[in-house]
Amino acid sequence: MATLPSPNEVAGSHFPIYEALYNMVDPTNKGNIGAMDAANFLKKSGLSQIILSQIWDLSDPTAKGFLTKQGFFVALKLIALAQAGREISMLNITQQTTPPNMGEASKHIASNVLTAGLVTAVTNMNDWSMKPSERMNYDKMFESLRPTNGTVAGDKVKGLLIDSKLSVDTLGKIWDLADMDKDGKLDQHEFAVAMHLVYKALEKYAIPSILPTELLPPAKRKGTTVANSPVPILPVLSSGATSNLVKQPPKRPVTPSIGLVSLPATWVVTAEEKARYDSMFLESDIDMDGFVSGPEIKDRFLKTGIHQSILAHIWSLCDINQHGKLDMEQFSLAMWLVERKLKGIDPPNTLSPEMVPPSSRTVTPSNSVQILEKPPMYTNPELDMIQKDIDELVKERLILETEIAQKEADLKIRSGEVKSLQGELDTLSATLKQLENQKGEAQKRLNDLKNQVT
Numbered sequence: 001m002a003t004l005p006s007p008n009e010v011a012g013s014h015f016p017i018y019e020a021l022y023n024m025v026d027p028t029n030k031g032n033i034g035a036m037d038a039a040n041f042l043k044k045s046g047l048s049q050i051i052l053s054q055i056w057d058l059s060d061p062t063a064k065g066f067l068t069k070q071g072f073f074v075a076l077k078l079i080a081l082a083q084a085g086r087e088i089s090m091l092n093i094t095q096q097t098t099p100p101n102m103g104e105a106s107k108h109i110a111s112n113v114l115t116a117g118l119v120t121a122v123t124n125m126n127d128w129s130m131k132p133s134e135r136m137n138y139d140k141m142f143e144s145l146r147p148t149n150g151t152v153a154g155d156k157v158k159g160l161l162i163d164s165k166l167s168v169d170t171l172g173k174i175w176d177l178a179d180m181d182k183d184g185k186l187d188q189h190e191f192a193v194a195m196h197l198v199y200k201a202l203e204k205y206a207i208p209s210i211l212p213t214e215l216l217p218p219a220k221r222k223g224t225t226v227a228n229s230p231v232p233i234l235p236v237l238s239s240g241a242t243s244n245l246v247k248q249p250p251k252r253p254v255t256p257s258i259g260l261v262s263l264p265a266t267w268v269v270t271a272e273e274k275a276r277y278d279s280m281f282l283e284s285d286i287d288m289d290g291f292v293s294g295p296e297i298k299d300r301f302l303k304t305g306i307h308q309s310i311l312a313h314i315w316s317l318c319d320i321n322q323h324g325k326l327d328m329e330q331f332s333l334a335m336w337l338v339e340r341k342l343k344g345i346d347p348p349n350t351l352s353p354e355m356v357p358p359s360s361r362t363v364t365p366s367n368s369v370q371i372l373e374k375p376p377m378y379t380n381p382e383l384d385m386i387q388k389d390i391d392e393l394v395k396e397r398l399i400l401e402t403e404i405a406q407k408e409a410d411l412k413i414r415s416g417e418v419k420s421l422q423g424e425l426d427t428l429s430a431t432l433k434q435l436e437n438q439k440g441e442a443q444k445r446l447n448d449l450k451n452q453v454t
Contacts, residue, residue, distance in 0.1 A: 004059075004061070004068070004070040004071055004074055005070070005074070005093060005094065006070065007069060007073040009093075009094055010073040010074055010076075010077045010093055010094065011077070012096055013096070014098075014099045014286075017099045017106075017109060018073055018076055018077075018099070020109040021076060021100070021102060021105060021106075021109065022069060022072055022073065022076075024041070024105060024109075025037055025038065025041050025072070026069070026072075031068065031069055032066050032067065032068050032069070033066060033067045034066050035065050035066055035067075038066070038067045038072065038075070039052075039056075041105075042055070042056075042075060042079065044102040044103045044104075044105055045079045045082075045083065045100060045101065045102055045103075046101075046103070047079060047082055047083070051082055051088065054088055055075050055078040055079060055088060058074065058075075058088070058089075058090055059071040059072070059075040059078065074090075074093060076099075076100045076102075077093055077097075077100070078093070079100040080097050080098060080099060080100040080101075081095070081097060083098075083100060083101055084097050084098060084299055085299065085303060098284070107282075128196075128200065128205075128208075128212040128214050128215055129214045130192065130196050130214070130215065134196065134199075138191065138192035138195045138196065139188060139192065141160070141191070141195060142188050142191045142192070145157070145191075147188070150187055150188065151183075151185040151186060151187050152185065152186055152191060153184070153185050154175075154184055154185065154186075157186060157191070157194065158389075160195070160198075161174075161175075161198070162389060162390065162393075164198050164201075166198065166201050166202070167323055167324070167325075168323065168390060169323070170201055170207055173207045174194055174197040174198060174201065174207060175194065177193065177194075177197060177207070177208075177210075177211045177215075178190045178193045178194035178197065180193075180211070180217075189217050193211070193215050196215065197215075266354065267354060267355075267356075267357070267358055268333075268336060268354050268355050269332050269336050273332070273336060274332050277331060277332035277335045277336070278328060278332065280300065280331075280335060281331045281332070284296050284297050284300060284331075290327065290328070291323075291325040291326060291327055292325060292326050292331055293324065293325045294315075294324070294325075294397055294398050294401065295401070297326075297331070298398075298401050298405070301338070301402075302402060302405050304338055304341075304342060306338065306341055306342070308398070308402035308403070309399075310346075310347065311338075311398065311402070312395055312398050312399055313347055314334055314337045314338060314341075314347050315334065315394075315395075315398060316395065317333075317334075317337065317347060317348075317351055318330045318331070318334040318337070319394075320351075320357070322391045322394075324391075324394040327359075329357035329358065329359055329360070330357055330360075332357075333355065333357055
């Protein structure tokens with residue numbers, strides 16, 4: 001009897017979405033779904049009847065005529081695989097992929113899951129305490145960097161920050177909070193604070209604008225109200241004094257590709273196209289953070305068949321702030337450029353005025369438009385180096401992921417050839433065995449004839 005994998009194994013990180021879809025069909029949690037109810041719900045995927053029939057056979061391997069909870073989860077996963085262009089097979093059932101698109105049902109639960117996630121985040125957002133075991137690990141990491149005079153320079157911390165895969169803005173906030181004396185170096189406590197904030201950010205905590213009280217050095221906690229005040233308390237300065245704690249972001253020069261241009265009347269992406277691209281964006285935004293990263297849209301890009309260098313150039317054009325991810329408007333522009341390339345029109349070297357996403361424009365007094373760039377939230381040169389490194393890594397990652405997909409396709413072809421050769425080998429082996437049997441029978445008859453003659 002075939003045994004289906006558990007719902008957790010099938011859904012993986014998307015278990016809440018699968019569970020919500022299941023509860024729509026089995027609200028009383030009976031544990032099974034009738035054939036008619038299950039079939040009607042699976043049709044919401046928009047797949048053909050032939051594919052759905054194949055999915056049903058795999059989801060109900062013992063032909064019971066209904067789907068158990070495990071079977072329903074398997075059916076949803078196979079639908080997700082089919083929609084992603086992957087092979088419908090139980091061998092792929094535990095592979096990570098986007099959740100199935102079940103039309104209006106998916107849109108409805110997406111908002112519910114997002115709301116639940118936000119409620120959880122708000123509930124936990126005030127817990128910034130550092131456990132003794134965590135502090136011990138941070139201190140070990142600090143000692144491994146071989147501090148000089150009790151501090152480590154920014155270039156030594158850079159590798160740890162890059163490995164976190166957090167955005168440059170987030171890393172900038174963390175550095176500003178941790179480097180309390182603004183000397184460009186971290187002492188043991190500051191380093192522990194920096195690493196603690198990194199791990200909290202990876203747990204989807206929103207980095208605060210003011211360092212929480214429980215992360216301040218013990219000597220500074222008594223009698224302070226900084227963490228509870230919406231506005232940071234700054235020292236009183238004399239009339240001629242200038243605070244070095246408040247740094248103005250540096251003014252960035254206007255480059256040829258990001259400069260002042262005449263004000264365009266409209267955007268190149270029409271309203272109809274924007275609506276279509278927005279739907280694609282919502283499907284691709286797996287973590288529902290309002291942005292899509294390279295891994296989230298890799299499959300959609302690769303399916304176009306466009307050369308990887310052109311795809312990387314389109315990404316670079318649309319990722320205006322070079323954050324390694326695209327918002328909804330930038331994604332729409334990327335898909336617009338991709339579709340133009342499919343029609344034979346190459347992407348430009350730089351964005352023309354009418355191509356600039358509306359939210360990235362600002363009108364100047366001279367009636368011109370400028371692409372908005374977010375100024376750096378910090379002025380530390382070490383973090384500037386990190387930003388450059390991340391920009392290069394994003395481009396390299398997109399190229400490498402494309403190459404990996406091509407290698408996987410080649411591997412599938414080779415695997416097919418190996419299976420074919422194995423089949424031929426099995427046939428030849430069977431033929432050889434049959435000939436050996438015939439040889440044995442012939443030898444036996446020959447021996448019998450020799451005995452009769454003698």
